[in-house]
Amino acid sequence: MKPLQELVRPNIWSLSPYTSARDEYQGKDAKVFLDANENPYNAPFNRYPDPLQRDLKKKIAIIKGVKEQSIFFGNGSDEAIDLMFRMFCRPGVDNAVAIEPTYGMYGVCADINDVEYRRVLLDENFQPDADKIMAATDANTKLIFFCSPNNPSANNIDRKVIDSVLDRFEGIVIVDEAYIDFAGVPSYLEQLESRPNLIVLQTFSKAWGMAGIRLGMAFAQPEIIGIMNKVKYPYNINQLTQQRAMDEVMQYDRVQEWVKSILRERTRLMKEFAKLDCTLQVYPSDANFFLARVKDAKATYDYLVDCGIIVRNRSKIALCGNSLRVTVGTAPENNALIDALKKFK
Numbered sequence: 001m002k003p004l005q006e007l008v009r010p011n012i013w014s015l016s017p018y019t020s021a022r023d024e025y026q027g028k029d030a031k032v033f034l035d036a037n038e039n040p041y042n043a044p045f046n047r048y049p050d051p052l053q054r055d056l057k058k059k060i061a062i063i064k065g066v067k068e069q070s071i072f073f074g075n076g077s078d079e080a081i082d083l084m085f086r087m088f089c090r091p092g093v094d095n096a097v098a099i100e101p102t103y104g105m106y107g108v109c110a111d112i113n114d115v116e117y118r119r120v121l122l123d124e125n126f127q128p129d130a131d132k133i134m135a136a137t138d139a140n141t142k143l144i145f146f147c148s149p150n151n152p153s154a155n156n157i158d159r160k161v162i163d164s165v166l167d168r169f170e171g172i173v174i175v176d177e178a179y180i181d182f183a184g185v186p187s188y189l190e191q192l193e194s195r196p197n198l199i200v201l202q203t204f205s206k207a208w209g210m211a212g213i214r215l216g217m218a219f220a221q222p223e224i225i226g227i228m229n230k231v232k233y234p235y236n237i238n239q240l241t242q243q244r245a246m247d248e249v250m251q252y253d254r255v256q257e258w259v260k261s262i263l264r265e266r267t268r269l270m271k272e273f274a275k276l277d278c279t280l281q282v283y284p285s286d287a288n289f290f291l292a293r294v295k296d297a298k299a300t301y302d303y304l305v306d307c308g309i310i311v312r313n314r315s316k317i318a319l320c321g322n323s324l325r326v327t328v329g330t331a332p333e334n335n336a337l338i339d340a341l342k343k344f345k
């Protein structure tokens with residue numbers, strides 16, 4: 001890996017971050033807070049939240065088996081993705097490489113930040129080739145994005161490819177593990193200590209069932225997390241979100257039960273979906289959704305909308321012609337989908 005100072009934009013490297021009242025005073029013993037121009041009434045929401053979410057990091061460090069200093073919380077993973085571009089990529093100069101097709105936010109954040117985004121097409125099994133990815137890089141490539149399990153193809157990306165790129169690339173490698181809880185394979189968090197150029201993204205939006213509170217996680221070596229903390233909005237995670245997440249991590253067994261039942265339903269739903277007249281192919285899934293090629297994606301999608309059932313038409317995406325992306329729901333929801341499609345002519 002290149003020295004971090006060579007990878008980070010010079011203005012970010014030398015940035016003196018905003019220091020909030022809550023940064024300056026970190027103790028818990030004080031009783032009278034007259035430092036932040038808050039309203040003394042309407043507790044507890046009158047107070048600014050902890051800018052570094054220390055209580056929540058303590059809990060997540062235990063659940064994930066990582067150091068607290070290796071954790072960043074964002075307003076969804078999307079904040080962490082945007083920060084990657086703002087921290088590492090000089091607009092109009094640097095570039096990022098990603099597998100294609102994949103999660104759309106990487107490309108959108110690249111566009112917003114005026115960073116060239118290079119797409120490296122997956123093969124017909126939705127797997128990447130390490131040589132092709134490396135061939136797409138040059139001296140100004142700062143980031144390489146993997147998403148595993150990948151959205152929208154739902155499969156785990158070949159670990160040999162990710163490992164090979166981690167070995168060979170001198171910049172930052174991001175592995176987005178939004179669906180890792182469904183994947184049945186170990187997380188790349190295992191390699192966090194041995195891979196200084198690795199950033200792992202996870203989220204509370206999928207297995208944790210909390211897309212509404214907007215809380216994403218990034219894991220990396222403490223030096224990278226320190227720079228992310230410097231660039232983020234001081235109070236990026238509000239008090240309601242921190243509190244709700246704290247309550248939820250106390251019931252982690254519930255999350256594990258949800259995952260089990262979603263995995264059971266995934267097997268059943270995919271089997272049923274494969275039998276439908278409209279279906280040509282159901283691709284394997286390691287996530288809480290699957291991709292299926294159908295005879296006519298638009299007609300199928302429109303018919304389902306008329307039935308009050310919404311799936312995602314991914315037909316315009318590379319390698320996904322006439323394909324629908326279907327999220328696994330509850331048993332009654334999945335039955336409603338199958339029953340509707342059985343009647344589709």
Ligand SMILES: *Cc1c(COP(=O)(O)O)cnc(C)c1O
Pocket residue numbers: 075076077078079103147151176178202203204205206211215216
């Ligand atoms: C759903 C999803 C996320 C989650 O984004 P949040 O902003 O945390 O809700 C991240 N990455 C991928 C690939 C996803 O599909």
